[in-house]
Amino acid sequence: LAIMAGEGTNRVVLDGGFTVAGELAVVTGAGQDSITLTGTYGSVSGGVAGLGSLRIDAGGGSNTVSLTGEYAIGGSAQITTGSNDDTVMLTGTARAGSLSIDAGDGTNTVTLDGDVTVVVAAQISTGGDDDTITLTGTVKAGSLSIDAGDGTNTVTLDGDVTVVDAAQITTGGNDDTVTLTGTVKAGSLAIMAGEGTNRVALDGGFTVVGELAVVTGAGRDSITLTGMYGSVSGGVVGLGSLRIDAGGGSNTVSLTGAYAIGGSAQITTAGDDDTVTLTGTVKAGSLSIDAGDGTNTVTLDGDITVVDAAQITTGGDDDTVTLTGTVKAGSLAIMAGEGTTTGPLDGDVPVVAAVQITTGRDADPVTLPGTVKARSLAIMAR
Structure with missing residues (x-):
């Protein structure tokens, strides 16, 4: 017809x-x-x-x-x-x-x-x-x-x-808003927002067998994840892995939900002044936060369990790295580049193997007023 x-x-x-x-x-x-x-x-x-x-x-x-x-x-x-x-x-x-x-x-x-x-x-x-x-x-x-x-x-x-397989959301240049507030089950999920001032918000129930990836281009971006990504207490994996890559610009990345991640959790921001905050409940195979150059603020104030290595890296300029929650990890490395780096370890940090804190040149106050349990502890202030 x-x-x-x-x-x-x-x-x-x-x-x-x-x-x-x-x-x-x-x-x-x-x-x-x-x-x-x-x-x-x-x-x-x-x-x-x-x-x-x-x-x-x-x-x-x-x-x-x-x-x-x-x-x-x-x-x-x-x-x-x-x-x-x-x-x-x-x-x-x-x-x-x-x-x-x-x-x-x-x-x-x-x-x-x-x-x-x-x-x-x-x-x-x-x-x-x-x-x-x-x-x-x-x-x-x-x-x-x-x-x-x-x-x-x-x-x-x-x-x-x-x-069943891949779900992908792509936006081009200019200022885009991507919001997922329902229930999403997928083999993999990728959100790719181009250049511009983008806002990506996930606040629902998510089950992703493979990778959940959020990637934004240059611009002042806001990436916010709340909601449920599996069950940490119940041992139900919600994500195979998590990758957040915020491009150039002053970006804000915030994770405040519950995340049961079978593999790696990676958060990367490029140059400029970025804020990365983890205040939820997270369990992952490994954790990597790389805030790049710029005046960055990295805060871990939740209940975080990492089976293997947890690593936090900041580049040049003046950065603030703060751990005030509970962080359990196989190993923990905090590597702050050049610039004045501040921020205490004021939480409960039990680590199976080594804890290493490295700072670059300039005046870096390193304060550990919390509880740290580790096989070894090294503070390298250059």
């Missing part, structure tokens, strides 16, 4: 019971078009395919595409809109072999607020300009890719998202 509407302000509405063995195609030309699909297209719960495939292609112009019915699609579901400001809404129940939504350039809004199951790959992409992508329903997919392109973008996952 093919519906081909030429240029102009077109309105296409499908609201019945549809069974199409091959492709259902809705194509409109340039102009401000409205495409609305409701009704029933097979049975998702009954496993009866109503469509072989679905293709919606809205040409140039400010278009609105809305799917609010029930869609059992054996093959691919493709929704494409051209340039200009487009709105794509999928609020029904859908099952498809693959899903592709390409909203093109313009200030676009893409919303998935239904119950969506994709056997293989689910891809959502928007081009340049300021875009809003929101997933608030239930999404299950083999893999998930969200690419918001350049512009000041907002990406929100506030539903129940389950991805």
